[in-house]
Amino acid sequence: MAAPQLLALRGIFKRFGAVQALADVELEIRAGEVVALVGDNGAGKSTLIKVIAGVDAADAGVIEWDGRPVQITRPHEAQALGIATVYQDLALCDNLDVVGNLFLGREICRAGVLDEVEMERHTLELLDTLAIRMPSVRLPVASLSGGQRQTVAIARSLLGEPRLVLLDEPTASLGIEQTAQVLDLVDQLRERGLGVLLISHNLGDVKAVADWIAVLRLGRNNGFFNVMTTSQEQIISSITGATDNAVTRRKAPGWEVER
Amino acid sequence: MSRPWPLPLPLRRNRTGGPDRRPPSGQGAQNPLRALARRFHSGELGAVPVVLGLVVVWIIFQSLNGHFLSPRNLSALSVDIVGIGMISTGVVFVLLLGEIDLSVGSVSGLAAAAFAVLNVNEGVPEGLALLLTVLAGTAIGAIHGFFFAKVGVPAFVVTLAGLLGWNGLMLSLLGASGTINLDDKGLVAMLTGFYFTHVAVAYGLAALGTAGYFLASYRDVRRRRSAGVPTRSQREIILRTGVIAVISLAAAYVLNQFEGLPLALLIFLVFLVGLDHVLLRTRYGRMLFAVGGSVEAARRTGLNVDLVRISVFMVSGTMAAIGGLFLASRVTSATQTSGAGNLLMNAIAAAVIGGTSLFGGRGRTWSALLGVLVIQSIASGVALMGVQPAVQFMITGSVLLVAVVIDSLSRRAQRAHGRV
Ligand SMILES: Nc1ncnc2c1ncn2[C@@H]1O[C@H](COP(=O)(O)OP(=O)(O)OP(=O)(O)O)[C@@H](O)[C@H]1O
Ligand SMILES: [Mg+2]
Numbered sequence: 001m002a003a004p005q006l007l008a009l010r011g012i013f014k015r016f017g018a019v020q021a022l023a024d025v026e027l028e029i030r031a032g033e034v035v036a037l038v039g040d041n042g043a044g045k046s047t048l049i050k051v052i053a054g055v056d057a058a059d060a061g062v063i064e065w066d067g068r069p070v071q072i073t074r075p076h077e078a079q080a081l082g083i084a085t086v087y088q089d090l091a092l093c094d095n096l097d098v099v100g101n102l103f104l105g106r107e108i109c110r111a112g113v114l115d116e117v118e119m120e121r122h123t124l125e126l127l128d129t130l131a132i133r134m135p136s137v138r139l140p141v142a143s144l145s146g147g148q149r150q151t152v153a154i155a156r157s158l159l160g161e162p163r164l165v166l167l168d169e170p171t172a173s174l175g176i177e178q179t180a181q182v183l184d185l186v187d188q189l190r191e192r193g194l195g196v197l198l199i200s201h202n203l204g205d206v207k208a209v210a211d212w213i214a215v216l217r218l219g220r221n222n223g224f225f226n227v228m229t230t231s232q233e234q235i236i237s238s239i240t241g242a243t244d245n246a247v248t249r250r251k252a253p254g255w256e257v258e259r
Numbered sequence: 260m261s262r263p264w265p266l267p268l269p270l271r272r273n274r275t276g277g278p279d280r281r282p283p284s285g286q287g288a289q290n291p292l293r294a295l296a297r298r299f300h301s302g303e304l305g306a307v308p309v310v311l312g313l314v315v316v317w318i319i320f321q322s323l324n325g326h327f328l329s330p331r332n333l334s335a336l337s338v339d340i341v342g343i344g345m346i347s348t349g350v351v352f353v354l355l356l357g358e359i360d361l362s363v364g365s366v367s368g369l370a371a372a373a374f375a376v377l378n379v380n381e382g383v384p385e386g387l388a389l390l391l392t393v394l395a396g397t398a399i400g401a402i403h404g405f406f407f408a409k410v411g412v413p414a415f416v417v418t419l420a421g422l423l424g425w426n427g428l429m430l431s432l433l434g435a436s437g438t439i440n441l442d443d444k445g446l447v448a449m450l451t452g453f454y455f456t457h458v459a460v461a462y463g464l465a466a467l468g469t470a471g472y473f474l475a476s477y478r479d480v481r482r483r484r485s486a487g488v489p490t491r492s493q494r495e496i497i498l499r500t501g502v503i504a505v506i507s508l509a510a511a512y513v514l515n516q517f518e519g520l521p522l523a524l525l526i527f528l529v530f531l532v533g534l535d536h537v538l539l540r541t542r543y544g545r546m547l548f549a550v551g552g553s554v555e556a557a558r559r560t561g562l563n564v565d566l567v568r569i570s571v572f573m574v575s576g577t578m579a580a581i582g583g584l585f586l587a588s589r590v591t592s593a594t595q596t597s598g599a600g601n602l603l604m605n606a607i608a609a610a611v612i613g614g615t616s617l618f619g620g621r622g623r624t625w626s627a628l629l630g631v632l633v634i635q636s637i638a639s640g641v642a643l644m645g646v647q648p649a650v651q652f653m654i655t656g657s658v659l660l661v662a663v664v665i666d667s668l669s670r671r672a673q674r675a676h677g678r679v
Contacts, residue, residue, distance in 0.1 A: 112541065120483075
């Protein structure tokens, strides 16, 4: 597949005090491809997402967008490029309602006044399209369940016609059906020619939806695999850094690995 | 602006085989009583406690002294609330971020002194002096905001320094005499001295306000209907309009029994309505609530958090200066005690008593009006009875404690619902 390269990371470094969270990380994402980013807790996955989203700028390294080097040091720079992000901790404003959160930073205005009716209509339309059910779009998101909050965060990322969607454990607090819906959604994003970077600890989900699997281990690249041609054991050993360890010993051959 | 992303329908290979389409989400017309019960449990009481508190205060003082609810006393009350009320309205903006501004008392005193010096001593025309004074308040707020947002000094320390520093500047401006009398026929004196004596003005304004509210609600319902979005029931709109009509006409009636509508009250109401509009209906207001709700979420959304932070201190500095001019107008002079005493505490207490949360992210400008009404009612009631101000402090302190307890409990209730 010779899809154009959307995003490329070259030699990304990021340090938090004594912790080298990312060291010389490389990653490429093409339009119309789903890349899964996997790794153990603390491997640096969320840190990498935040680097791409402009939340925590990298200490060193080059980010290329459409093949050209770009500066992403602030969130709005990433948004302007068409990068939308669902953070692991969701980053919603609990005191705002669903509509307020979805349109935060890109409110629809009429003569300088917020057009609540129009924003609410778009919200209902979008939630309906995504088959998301909410008790009310006018409740503060603080009063929603964890899964509902997660779906709000996902819906928000789709609102601004993004070209690349970063999903940091988007199904972490979702039920079975909602998880399936999100995975369906990822499929749709790919079909529409978007790039997707998906973080998940659930290798079953990863296998079902991703084209490529990038493994991070202790802040470094530890393998880039084609989903079709790679066995689960190979991936697990890349994640844990050993061919023989607690996980592989305990696992019968097969795919279903829960966290 | 950007539209929701047009995903085609029907759009998915259904992984679970479950139903694809759901009834659209949304909130239908709600039973008001049930809505209130829900709000009580989830800790979103809004203005309900303070309105009840105000009614209780009025009943108690009226039963202790029959003059309390007299037109003369209520009219005086409606003018007395304006100075602190303006300052408190500015404090609401800062509280919305979960921050505090301890300098507003000193800034208001400085504004009074600055105006007096400019106009009386230096002979600067009133209008220009007034404008310069208010802008000085804005600039002072910008300085506080800069140290808070850009340098990272905690807001209460920055504004504590301001409390001392601006008070010192005021004392040095006033000089040895310590008191500058204002022109008692002048513009600033008129701020609290002018009344619209014609009865039609108060009634007309009450009618206009009610009609305006009804028309706005009605248009909103029509737009929502045509957009197919859930809307308030007709009953609720009529009920709300009715409440507004009764309150505003009653107020107009009482004020007309004395000297008519005070200019000061009219200006205060204009500020309240205008700033409420800014908070609820503009992008800037939405940004403010977002930063108050979660700084990190606001930052990741790409909002300019520093700008929002600086701006709220500019608003509170501006409002403090305006409030200071109204307070000076009440005594037609600037003195060394301008802006001193309980003013700061009362201004902050008013906002909190009125229902603005100390924790940020929750509040309206109207809480300044309601809170300051409670505080001034207590002051006025105590003064009428001729007891010592000591009693007033104790009562106001208790009311503030109750308000903060309600605020904390409602936050706990939200926590208990797995929120915040
Ligand atoms: N803001 C921060 N300050 C200091 N250290 C941090 C910060 N953010 C992350 N780290 C450190 O960087 C490392 C990588 O963290 P990161 O959140 O990227 O892990 P992760 O791969 O997302 O893990 P998980 O699967 O648990 O979400 C960890 O050691 C963490 O302690
Ligand atoms: Mg993470």
